[in-house]
Amino acid sequence: MANSNLTNAKNAKNDEFYTQYHDIEKEIAAYLEFNPDVFKGKTILLPCDDPEWSNFTKFFAQNFERFGLKKLISTSYAVESKKYKSAYQPTLFEVNDPQFDAYKTKKNGKIFTLDHDKSGDGKTDVNDLEWHYLAGDGDFKSNEIKKLRDEADIIITNPPFSLFREFLMWIVEADKQFLIIGNMNAITYKEVFPLIKSNKIWLGPSISSGDREFQVPDEYPLNAASWRIDEEGRKFLRIKGVRWFTNLDHGRRHQPLPLMSIADNLKYSKHKEVKGKEAYEKYDNYDAIEVPFTDAIPNDYECAMGVPISFLDKYSPEQFEIFGITDRGDNSGLKIKEYTELDASNYGDLNRRGVIKVGNEYKSTYARLLIKRKTT
Numbered sequence: 001m002a003n004s005n006l007t008n009a010k011n012a013k014n015d016e017f018y019t020q021y022h023d024i025e026k027e028i029a030a031y032l033e034f035n036p037d038v039f040k041g042k043t044i045l046l047p048c049d050d051p052e053w054s055n056f057t058k059f060f061a062q063n064f065e066r067f068g069l070k071k072l073i074s075t076s077y078a079v080e081s082k083k084y085k086s087a088y089q090p091t092l093f094e095v096n097d098p099q100f101d102a103y104k105t106k107k108n109g110k111i112f113t114l115d116h117d118k119s120g121d122g123k124t125d126v127n128d129l130e131w132h133y134l135a136g137d138g139d140f141k142s143n144e145i146k147k148l149r150d151e152a153d154i155i156i157t158n159p160p161f162s163l164f165r166e167f168l169m170w171i172v173e174a175d176k177q178f179l180i181i182g183n184m185n186a187i188t189y190k191e192v193f194p195l196i197k198s199n200k201i202w203l204g205p206s207i208s209s210g211d212r213e214f215q216v217p218d219e220y221p222l223n224a225a226s227w228r229i230d231e232e233g234r235k236f237l238r239i240k241g242v243r244w245f246t247n248l249d250h251g252r253r254h255q256p257l258p259l260m261s262i263a264d265n266l267k268y269s270k271h272k273e274v275k276g277k278e279a280y281e282k283y284d285n286y287d288a289i290e291v292p293f294t295d296a297i298p299n300d301y302e303c304a305m306g307v308p309i310s311f312l313d314k315y316s317p318e319q320f321e322i323f324g325i326t327d328r329g330d331n332s333g334l335k336i337k338e339y340t341e342l343d344a345s346n347y348g349d350l351n352r353r354g355v356i357k358v359g360n361e362y363k364s365t366y367a368r369l370l371i372k373r374k375t376t
Helices: 004-012 021-034 055-062 102-107 143-151 161-173 184-188 193-197 262-268 309-313
Strands: 043-046 071-075 110-114 130-133 154-157 177-183 211-216 227-229 235-240 242-246 305-308 320-325 355-358 361-364 368-373
Touching: 021 055, 043 055, 043 143, 055 071, 055 154, 071 143, 161 177, 161 184, 177 184, 184 193, 184 242, 184 309, 193 320, 305 309, 309 368
Parallel strands: 043 071, 043 154, 154 177
Antiparallel strands: 071 110, 110 130, 177 242, 211 235, 227 235, 305 368, 320 368, 355 361
């Protein structure tokens, strides 16, 4: 399955996936293009991180002046809190510092800050980072890290996969802007979908298909479908199904999706599930049609449609309205039928999905977003 690596990591609490520098750079560039002052005068917090190794820390520290940042804060978990603590090696940056304490390194998290030219070379960059030990282990739920959250304007990180829901709620609770990485199936979570439906969060612009490569700790098991070890012995996994989740605005979400008419889709679509059909299929249990591919959404249908969750990669709130999701009961008001054991032995599963009835057989779809096209 496409997301098996993420699922396995979540179940085993193997959460230490390190984001590549170029992936961060590409994503951030889209926000700067839309609003060059998006980070100007802002305090950015990078929690759940290893500041010495983190590409998030390196990237924002190196671009501190270019972005016009006010302050950069980066925190880490204590070594004893890590899954692969036996493999952890403190950097020379840490060991050579007079405040280095091997015991504290195990028990306490660290905080790195950047807000001025410490070195006196006339610029504020990665060479001016200052650090000290936290009082606690760096857990984002602690009061110590909550205070840093409340100080920050924007929170940016790749949080542990197993804690994505809790971490997002931690951000939303404080009403902060954010940019975080997660499994795209998080779209269906009961804590996440209402925020998407109400346009309080959306997907970032730089990842919309394919997979991304993450560095993992040296002791991480290489049992994924795609992995490599580079010339320096570092391990990397390629992970499918990841997305950036954010409430920072960007230009792509205001670009309308090119659409064809129903007739043209049925005649010219590249998808065999659509091309050559007499009409779009209708759900048996929702007052909506089934549109199995985003590029098959018709431009001349004004009622409800069920579309894949990957639709959010192309979603423009000026073009469409999201009503609900078939994975969450009747939150859309479009559900017209509940199944019982008299209908099918798998009636429980059918009630969690959009269902196509073919003859006497019921065929459930994957989770579908229920949308309508906005008309002017």
